[in-house]
Amino acid sequence: MCGIVGAIAERNVVPILMEGLRRLEYRGYDSAGIAVRADDGHIQRIRSVGKVGELQHRLDTQPLVGRLGIAHTRWATHGIPAERNAHPHMSGERVAVVHNGIIENHADLRAELSAQGFSFTSETDTEVIAHLLAYHLGEGEDLLSAVRSSTSRMVGAYALAVACPDEAERLIVARLGSPLVIGIGVEENFIASDVFALLPVTQRFIFLEEGDIAEIRRGSVRVLDAQGNEVERPVRISQLTASTADKGPYRHYMLKEIFEQPAVIAETLEGRIYKGRLLEESFGHEAKRLLDAAKGVHIIACGTSYHAGLVARYWLEEVGVPCSVEVASEFRYRQVVVPKDTLFVTISQSGETADTLAALRESKKMGYLGSLCVCNVPESSLVRESDVAVMTRAGPEIGVASTKAFTTQLVALRLLALALARRHGMDREKEKTLVEELESLPRQVEVALSLSEAIEEMANAFAEKTHALFLGRGTFYPVAMEGALKLKEISYIHAEAYPAGELKHGPLALVDADMPVICALPNDPLLEKVLSNLQEVRARGGELFLFSDERIRINLDHYHSLTLADICPSTAPIVYTIPLQLLAYHTAVLKGTDVDQPRNLAKSVTVE
Numbered sequence: 030m031c032g033i034v035g036a037i038a039e040r041n042v043v044p045i046l047m048e049g050l051r052r053l054e055y056r057g058y059d060s061a062g063i064a065v066r067a068d069d070g071h072i073q074r075i076r077s078v079g080k081v082g083e084l085q086h087r088l089d090t091q092p093l094v095g096r097l098g099i100a101h102t103r104w105a106t107h108g109i110p111a112e113r114n115a116h117p118h119m120s121g122e123r124v125a126v127v128h129n130g131i132i133e134n135h136a137d138l139r140a141e142l143s144a145q146g147f148s149f150t151s152e153t154d155t156e157v158i159a160h161l162l163a164y165h166l167g168e169g170e171d172l173l174s175a176v177r178s179s180t181s182r183m184v185g186a187y188a189l190a191v192a193c194p195d196e197a198e199r200l201i202v203a204r205l206g207s208p209l210v211i212g213i214g215v216e217e218n219f220i221a222s223d224v225f226a227l228l229p230v231t232q233r234f235i236f237l238e239e240g241d242i243a244e245i246r247r248g249s250v251r252v253l254d255a256q257g258n259e260v261e262r263p264v265r266i267s268q269l270t271a272s273t274a275d276k277g278p279y280r281h282y283m284l285k286e287i288f289e290q291p292a293v294i295a296e297t298l299e300g301r302i303y304k305g306r307l308l309e310e311s312f313g314h315e316a317k318r319l320l321d322a323a324k325g326v327h328i329i330a331c332g333t334s335y336h337a338g339l340v341a342r343y344w345l346e347e348v349g350v351p352c353s354v355e356v357a358s359e360f361r362y363r364q365v366v367v368p369k370d371t372l373f374v375t376i377s378q379s380g381e382t383a384d385t386l387a388a389l390r391e392s393k394k395m396g397y398l399g400s401l402c403v404c405n406v407p408e409s410s411l412v413r414e415s416d417v418a419v420m421t422r423a424g425p426e427i428g429v430a431s432t433k434a435f436t437t438q439l440v441a442l443r444l445l446a447l448a449l450a451r452r453h454g455m456d457r458e459k460e461k462t463l464v465e466e467l468e469s470l471p472r473q474v475e476v477a478l479s480l481s482e483a484i485e486e487m488a489n490a491f492a493e494k495t496h497a498l499f500l501g502r503g504t505f506y507p508v509a510m511e512g513a514l515k516l517k518e519i520s521y522i523h524a525e526a527y528p529a530g531e532l533k534h535g536p537l538a539l540v541d542a543d544m545p546v547i548c549a550l551p552n553d554p555l556l557e558k559v560l561s562n563l564q565e566v567r568a569r570g571g572e573l574f575l576f577s578d579e580r581i582r583i584n585l586d587h588y589h590s591l592t593l594a595d596i597c598p599s600t601a602p603i604v605y606t607i608p609l610q611l612l613a614y615h616t617a618v619l620k621g622t623d624v625d626q627p628r629n630l631a632k633s634v635t636v637e
């Protein structure tokens with residue numbers, strides 16, 4: 030997936046496009062490009078490999094000026110990161126396009142267009158769009174009609190912005206399956222993959238729906254729906270401001286976001302619990318109907334959000350609700366048996382992950398009771414298309430490795446588990462205890478954060494290692510999976526998570542003095558079992574790094590450990606996640622990797 034931005038104004042749009050790209054870099058950062066229409070009617074384009082900063086260097090020596098333009102930051106799907114594959118793509122001098130998504134029938138279209146004499150200069154799927162547009166323009170169609178004709182030939186997902194040298198007064202955009210917003214200014218208008226890219230210039234947005242095509246002029250926006258009918262789409266005011274996501278005093282966004290967790294967890298609980306009670310009305314009216322009827326839950330998500338779902342499964346089954354959890358990319362192509370009255374739950378930070386969104390859409394044909402999403406972005410497609418949305422209030426998460434989004438998802442899922450527990454006989458006393466545990470969570474997370482310096486010290490033992498093993502049992506198994514994912518994505522150390530009881534069935538063969546083994550040791554009924562598993566590691570010379578409850582006694586010959594205090598059982602998976610985030614962070618800093626934008630990854634994956 031990629032980020033796109035476009036603008037039409039009375040002023041030079043280049044600084045607006047470049048700031049937009051910087052803000053969209055989380056969506057991909059292996060190459061970037063910009064094309065603006067100069068007042069003499071020429072399209073001028075500059076592209077470069079690497080991050081947006083590289084493109085800025087090129088612009089510093091070769092400035093561009095124009096009042097209409099489009100730009101792109103890329104995460105390679107078709108074709109390696111190279112200047113020729115960077116967007117905008119052009120068909121000669123005729124038209125320029127930026128695209129986020131994947132055109133699945135690009136090979137057929139490429140063959141057809143090549144046969145007609147169009148020559149290709151890249152390996153991308155996007156270049157076929159540029160030539161398709163040029164073909165239709167060549168047939169005498171105007172730009173809007175050429176976009177309609179071209180999109181009708183395309184199979185796949187796209188958010189497009191198109192600029193044409195002959196058109197000083199309008200940009201055309203289209204979306205299907207990939208996100209696109211229109212930012213409304215005063216005598217100037219903008220488009221982008223998300224709201225955040227445009228916050229420096231506006232807080233007023235139109236969200237396009239599937240199949241929409243829009244004509245963006247300086248003073249007006251005209252939207253046509255999938256059938257070509259002119260439609261009104263509401264203008265919404267975003268509550269976010271341009272400064273919401275500054276790094277502040279922190280060296281990296283990731284560290285800032287880790288330290289924001291006490292505040293955003295409190296924010297996520299705000300108005301949802303009060304005096305030992307869950308305020309279920311805060312989920313909305315539709316939620317009551319679904320929760321009353323739900324006999325089981327299917328959870329679908331990707332990446333870190335999937336790990337949140339795995340933790341929630343333990344919580345839901347504990348209160349008697351059957352639950353299965355699956356990654357969205359598997360779910361959508363599987364023959365799923367849906368038991369009667371099953372609630373479909375998606376979890377997503379961005380609300381735009383292509384696989385999760387496709388799974389939600391698929392679920393609507395499969396006989397589920399209804400859909401509920403746990404999501405961090407109110408304007409996202411997932412929120413708009415779900416029956417009920419339980420919002421996490423983590424604020425913008427910029428670091429590619431998810432931290433505060435994960436812990437706030439777990440908080441939202443705890444609330445959901447409480448709501449369902451009420452329907453399965455939870456008494457007032459139990460509810461009070463569990464709500465109080467949630468209330469004390471921000472303080473417990475603060476205590477865990479105070480280990481940061483000690484963990485920085487501990488990280489020295491990891492920086493030179495090439496492998497690491499994370500162990501856990503019960504809810505701490507998915508917590509271990511999340512710890513391993515954090516370490517591998519930002520420090521590039523190969524890390525695996527195993528249920529501690531499975532160690533003897535294979536991974537034990539890997540354990541030696543070069544294999545650090547990391548384990549959370551909460552004070553729970555599985556403690557003795559986990560300790561026995563850790564004995565097995567010690568017997569093979571494995572080095573143990575433990576995060577444990579100060580109340581427990583660890584009967585092992587040698588280990589490194591840091592202790593946590595006052596941990597409550599129901600929220601312990603959330604608290605124990607914190608040291609694992611810090612361990613990954615400090616290890617990556619020691620290794621000198623790009624913590625906020627690790628190689629090959631992107632924050633929001635809006636392609637399949």
Ligand code: G6P
Pocket residue numbers: 331332333334376377378379380381382385429430431630631632633634
């Ligand atoms: C990408 C991100 C992960 C995230 C996953 C799912 O892989 O790098 O951090 O967990 O997508 O994203 P979502 O927005 O649906 O939670």
